[in-house]
Amino acid sequence: MQLRFLGTSAGMPTRTRHVSALALTFEGQRRWILIDCGEGTQYQLMHTPLSVARLDAVLITHIHGDHCYGLPGLLASASMAGRRAAMTIVGPPAVRDYLEAVKAATGLQLGFELIHVDAATLVNEPLTLTDLAVRATRLSHGVECYAYAFDERHVEASLDxxxxxxxxxxxxxxxxxxxxxxxxxxxxxxxxxxxxxRLSPRTPRRLVVAGDNDTPALLTDICQGADALVHEATYTEAVVKRLGTDNGHSSAARIAAFAERAGPGALILTHFSPRYASRPGGAHHIDEIEHEARAHFTGTLMLAEDLAVYELSRDHTLQRCE
Amino acid sequence: MQLRFLGTSAGMPTRTRHVSALALTFEGQRRWILIDCGEGTQYQLMHTPLSVARLDAVLITHIHGDHCYGLPGLLASASMAGRRAAMTIVGPPAVRDYLEAVKAATGLQLGFELIHVDAATLVNEPLTLTDLAVRATRLSHGVECYAYAFDERHVEASLDxxxxxxxxxxxxxxxxxxxxxxxxxxxxxxxxxxxxxRLSPRTPRRLVVAGDNDTPALLTDICQGADALVHEATYTEAVVKRLGTDNGHSSAARIAAFAERAGPGALILTHFSPRYASRPGGAHHIDEIEHEARAHFTGTLMLAEDLAVYELSRDHTLQRCE
Known part of the structure; x- marks a missing residue:
């Protein structure tokens, strides 16, 4: 199971980080899943082996522009490239309204059907996508926002x-x-x-990918048995204190402390405020996020980078592979 | 007067060409004008000295996605970066409808005012932007589409x-x-x-930038006295014949033959179908566009490239400078 980050910046892009998008791929599967689709996602895809022809579903965590403004262009390009297979779009109802408004206003006609799924229905009833069962949990972020949990459905028995x-x-x-x-x-x-x-089948892998969220405890149930959690760490505590607000987001400290209690072996942080520079010289450096998180989380910690690929192996360990 | 191309691909991007956008800058002015704003325009701007804080106006030629899907993200980022000065948006009324629909559907709130100007009003009454008089001419492209002419308003007298x-x-x-x-x-x-x-002042420069258009003759009046014309050349004639349709676009031959008759000294072609590759190995090569155009146009001919800068000098000559 591979996580390929296409955008890791919060709100607006920087020279090194696009806005939010994350591709999920699976061993032996050419079909893949996209979680969030900020502006420029279709450009980032050109730097990967992934094709929109094989894109099974797009899951949008919430309707803020940095998580969905790349969707109309991605769909239009898929259509121009000849896609005719239906595509599933999961998200709050606002995502459907947004796409229908853009289609109507700009005369966009797609050569394939969009199957809209209200994310709220995945809270109680998992949706099957490729070989995964996908569930959702409501988060806290001002607008309707979700985390998605991905569970392997079939685990092969190995031979003694x-x-x-x-x-x-x-x-x-x-x-x-x-x-x-x-x-x-x-x-x-x-x-x-x-x-x-036949040896006992291994435990199925579970991955949780959360949207923007100021209340990590909402993830307690969905994180049970999770191998890895992807969550935003938009600010450090020092910046939250200076701004006087968290703007509906989590600090590195807050999400790291939650992950330490909740138990996923690995935590991947993403969605960093543009004030945290990846190179020396900025007002803040991305290392501040890492230092703050490490003070609270003793598991495997990664700070996502654009176009980086992380592998969640069958043995439930996470490592960066590209 | 400088033309900085931010995107030169038709319909969908390629690895070397973003979708349509063109920045206009002027000697001694920090304010600038953007013509069309395809997805990814704000990313391209990060590779230029231009700032959205100094963006005076955005002129949209028509409402197709490859010319406007970058606008919501660009406006959102300008707002997050602290812009408070009003911005002029010129285009068909559909542009206003599109932006209002996106703002409503995604909860986008801008920290500055948008001053919408219906492009149709510029057909008879020029609009003053920075130090230019801007007029519009209706084109033929299925949806309401315009060319914009930019005339220098003040030409300094030189001393004998x-x-x-x-x-x-x-x-x-x-x-x-x-x-x-x-x-x-x-x-x-x-x-x-x-x-x-005082010596006679030099003739003011005139630049014409056209949107998508299958009928170059519609540009006859607006091209009178123009120094340079920027126009799409989406296909070659060979491809138009094979497709059996021009899809509302111009071939290289058709726009080049028009330019030869209409008289602008320079012609910059842009908006190339993704089938024309910039590197060897594709089904078609961009050189095919150039060869076809050169067979019909004897003036200065340029094929726009992403991030290339072309200078229209006070002596009315056009040359590439970056």
Whole structure:
């Protein structure tokens, strides 16, 4: 399961960070999922192997412009490139209203159907996308805003190859039959029962990707059993204090302290205020976010970068791979 | 007068071309004008010395997405960056409807006023922007679409310094008074009349920037006396014939042949179909556009590139300077 960040800036872009967008891909699947679609997302995609022809669904966390202003252009380009397969759009009802308003005002006609799904329905009833079950949780951000949880639906059973070797069952067709749980007779006339050679399936992976949110505790339930949480850390506490408001956002300290309690092994921070520069010389440096978060979170901590790719492995560890 | 292309692709972007946007700047002016604002324009601006704080007006040629989907994000970022000065938005009434629909649907609040001007009013009554008189002409493109003509309003008179030297009038305050047309008495008691020493002012520059258009002849009047015409050349004739339609656009041959008759000394082509690659290996190469245009136009011909800067000098010549 790979997380490819296309934009990691809050509100407005910088020279090194586009506004919010995150692509989710899966082993062996060419179909993929996009979470948020800030302006310029279709430009960032040209620097990846991903194609809008294979884009299964777009999930919008909330209707603020830095999370959705790239959607009309992305859809228009997909249509011009010949896409005819329907696309699922998940989000608050405002997303549908926004797209319909833009289509009407600008005469945009798409060569494919948009299947709108109200994110609120995913709070109680998971939606299946590619091979994932997707649930939603309402957050706190002024406008209707959601976190999405992605659960693997099918986890393959692995085969106890050590036992097979010890019992003198050579690799071949029989191994596949045993892995599928079948009972077979081998060339020595032995009855072999699949159940005896299948190892317990590993635990399915769970990823949670949150929209903007000033109340991390709202994520407590959805984070149970999660391997990784992607959450905004728009400011440091020092900046929140100086501004006199968090503007509906979380500080690095607040989300890191929550993650430490809630238990995901890995925390990826994103959606940084443009005041935090990636290079020396700015009023603030992105390292301030990292230092503040590390003081509260002892797990695997990543600060997302544009076009960086993070892999959530089957062994539930997260690492950066590009 | 400088033309800085921010996007030169038709319909959808490519790896080397953003969708349409063009910045106009003027000698000695920090205020500037934007013509069209396709998605990603605010990203391109970060690669220029231009600031949205000094953006005087945005002129939209027509409401198609590749010419306006960057506008909400650009306005939002200008507001977040602290802009409070009103901004003029010129275009068909659909532009106002589009912006109001996006603002309503996404809760976008700007910290400055938008002064909407219906482009149709500029057909008969020029609008003054920075130091330019801007007129409009209706084009043919399915939706309401315009070309904008930019005329210098003030042209400085130059002084006949050779005559002043020959008559023994030394450089000094008197030269400035004479240049302003005043009558003065010099230290030899001579009456000197400004009108006798001012050379005829140079002809004001005129630039025409057209939106998408399948009927170049509609530009005949507005191109009279123009130094340069910026016009789309979406396809070559070979591609138009194969598609069986021009989709409301002009071929390189058609606009070049028009320009040859209509008389602008320079023609800048832009808005190229993504099928024309800038590097070898594509189905078509951008050189095909150039070859076709050169066969019909004998003046200065340029094919716009993203982030390229073209200077229209006081001597009415056009050249690429970046």
């Amino acid at each position: 190859t050590a036992r097979l070797a010890a019992e003198g069952v050579p690799p071949g067709l029989i191994w596949g039959q045993l892995q599928r749980g079948e009972t077979v007779i081998d060339d020595q006339g032995r009855y072999l029962c699949g159940a005896d050679y | 310094t050779a005559r002043l030297a020959a008559e023994g009038v030394p450089p000094g305050l008197i030269w400035g008074q004479l240049q302003r047309g005043e009558t003065v008495i010099d230290d030899q008691g001579r009456y000197l009349c400004g009108a006798d020493y």
